[in-house]
Amino acid sequence: MCGIVGLFLKQDALRPKLGDMLTDMLITMTDRGPDSAGIAIYGEEAEGSVKITIQSDTPDADFDGLEAALGAAIGGGVTVKPVNTHAVLVLPVEKETDAIAFLESKGLRIMGVGTSMEIYKEVGLPKDVAARFGLREMGGSHGIGHTRMATESAVTTMGAHPFSTADDQCLVHNGSLSNHNQMRRKLAKKGIFTKSENDTEVGAAYISSRIADGATLGEALEGTISDLDGFFTFVTGTKNGFGVVRDPIACKPAVMAETDDYVAFASEYRAFADLPGIEAARVWEPEPATVYFWER
Amino acid sequence: MSTLDMSVTPLREVNVTLQEAAKSQSNNAYEITNPRGSHAVAVGLDGPLSVTVKGSTGYYCAGMNKLATIRVEGSTGPGVAENMMSGEVVIEGDASQYAGATGRGGLLNIKGNASSRCGISMKGIDIVVHGNIGHMSAFMAQKGNLVVLGDAGDALGDSLYEARLFVRGTVKSLGADCIEKEMRPEHIEILQELLARAGADAKPEEFKRYGSARRLYNFNIDHADEY
Known part of the structure; x- marks a missing residue:
């Protein structure tokens, strides 16, 4: 069920x-x-950009400095928005393949990729999962x-x-x-x-x-x-x-x-x-x- | 008329109140408000009582009903009036899968459509569906009457025993051992009475009757190679 x-x-x-x-x-x-x-x-689409939703069991360590490191690896233009164990990365669409290779090499889990889609999922009761990601505040x-x-x-x-x-x-x-x-x-x-x-x-x-x-x-x-x-x-x-x-x-x-x-x-x-x-x-x-x- | 508001009264309290009222033979009227798709609303009533549910319900509404009359002013989830013994259950909207399953008596009157497996293993209940029914309806039905004013889905009456199936519209396909049978005067009479009880605007002559060919009742030695 x-x-x-x-x-x-x-x-x-x-x-x-x-x-x-x-x-x-x-x-x-x-x-x-x-x-x-x-x-x-x-949700919102950003012109010429792609969103990558990633997950980590140790988000504080993994997401700290990620924006700079990924930016350096693929040649700039990256924003990282951490949301609890997940982070939504926005970067130029032509850098998608390079970015995914970099993220996977760092052991980060790719939840989903898309111009408008973001994915949030975790173990636990739905109310707790919804609260940790602030699902109520999301539009789309x-x-x-x-x-x-x-x-x-x-x-x-x-x-x-x-x-x-x-x-x-x-x-x-x-x-x-x-x-x-x-x-x-x-x-x-x-x-x-x-x-x-x-x-x-x-x-x-x-x-x-x-x-x-x-x-x-x-x-x-x-x-x-x-x-x-x-x-x-x-x-x-x-x-x-x-x-x-x-x-x-x-x-x-x-x-x-x-x-x-x-x-x-x-x-x-x-x-x-x-x-x-x-x-x-x-x-x-x-x-x-x-x-x-x-x-x- | 007493009102039980499910936005403030827990389900168990609602059911205990109804069950005790039914047992007391009071024949009172109850109204259930704000069911909001809850499961197991008005189940296990054992006595004369009139219950009106103001809205849609979830799984297993009106299960095991005996003598009570339950009217749902909305649609119902899977397993409505499962194993009904007697009384009447009226659904103003649609019923989800296996409506009236294993029912032994009483009338289940569905004003909208019923989905798959309607009347599965029915054992004496009468079911009238004013709309259509889904696939595998009356599977292994043993006794009682299933009346459908609309169309029936695939595999109607598969592995049927002695239940009578009356369909006014089209039947997508018949299940194993289910065949069309002649409509005799006694069937017209049964149908006439059921349509009147259910308030259905239809004439018995418009229906076709389906029943068991009784070929699955006994093992046929000529079919041994098929196993």
């Missing part, structure tokens, strides 16, 4: 409240997943979150969702995949490597590889139905929106709500209880083996 939430705003006026709304939804899903929690939030256009009850791999930061396997793409999952080892090997043959033993990361890598091969988000999600075996309700985030797909058996719960202001996804209706105008929203259960996505 895990909890998933997602929120896609249709009105810019709500953007400053995105983190607050998502945090309430995430905390409501605590008893579906008390092991770890995470959120991917799509859309975001997805996850509360994890671990089954397929250890309770660690790297085993927490969302998983990001390409720039501005991420995935959260409720369920368990049974062909993830086989798919991991298939992807490795194509040169796509995952960082953890986790089944969901393979699902994320599968979707990213399909998109890299030219598939649309809809086609990539459609592909999960035939190529991934097991139980899944997936919510995937991209720069422009989010998508939802459930396996044909659809035993993992899912409910959606739409108003003029937003589209919301959750494992259970109670995560919607505090959303504005929910009483008048169109609320429905996504059909099995059917792809839904919203993009701006």
Whole structure:
């Protein structure tokens, strides 16, 4: 069992409240997943820049002097904003590959990369994870979150969702995949490597590889139905929106709500209880083996 | 009419209050406000009582109901009216998966749609769904009636025993051993009565009946090679 939430705003006026709304939804899903929690939030884009979210278990030591050291290594133009165990680095987009190589050589964990996406995830109760990163104060256009009850791999930061396997793409999952080892090997043959033993990361890598091969988000999600075996309700985030797909058996719960202001996804209706105008929203259960996505 | 506000009254207190009221045979009316998708609202009622839930609920609402009438003015999560013995549960909105599972009696009246596995292993309950139902509905259903005014999803009535399935719309596919059967006068009569009880605007003649071909009841030696 895990909890998933997602929120896609249709009105810019709500953007400053995105983190607050998502945090309430995430905390409501605590008893579906008390092991770890995470959120991917799509916020402001900086022209010509890329954001890299990193994590360290010893942030004070690792983030001190990082701005200067990374700047020297890649030739300047870096800002580092530490947020608890994470830091968001902003740097020129053409320096992305060099920067990642430098960060990995220092043993820093890459949570995600993108022009608008930031990822925050840690072990612990959703309310504690939300508080340490100040999720409530974050704004943005859309975001997805996850509360994890671990089954397929250890309770660690790297085993927490969302998983990001390409720039501005991420995935959260409720369920368990049974062909993830086989798919991991298939992807490795194509040169796509995952960082953890986790089944969901393979699902994320599968979707990213399909998109890299030219598939649309809809086609990539459609592909999960035939190529991934097991139980899944997936919510995937991209720069422009989010998508939802459930396996044909659809035993993992899912409910959606739409108003003029937003589209919301959750494992259970109670995560919607505090959303504005929910009483008048169109609320429905996504059909099995059917792809839904919203993009701006 | 007494009101229990779930924004201030804990779930357990709400259920204990309702269960004691039901047991006292008082036939009182209760209103539950602010359910906010809570699990297990109004479960285990054993006696005549009228309960109205003002909003949507989560998992296992109205489970194990006996004699009470429970109306949900919203949608319900998975497992609504699971193992109902008697009484009536009315859902004004939609019901999530396995609505009315293993129910032994009473009427489950869903005004919206029900999703997958509606009436799974039903054992005597009557279920009327005014909208559509999802895949694998009435799987291993043993007894009772499932009436669907809309369409049914894949594998309707898979491994069915003696429950009667009536569908007005289309059936995406029938499950193993489920077949269409002729509508005889006694079925029209049963359907007429159920539609009237559920307040459904439909004519019995518009429905098709599905039931068990009874080929899975006994092991067939000619199929030994298939195992």
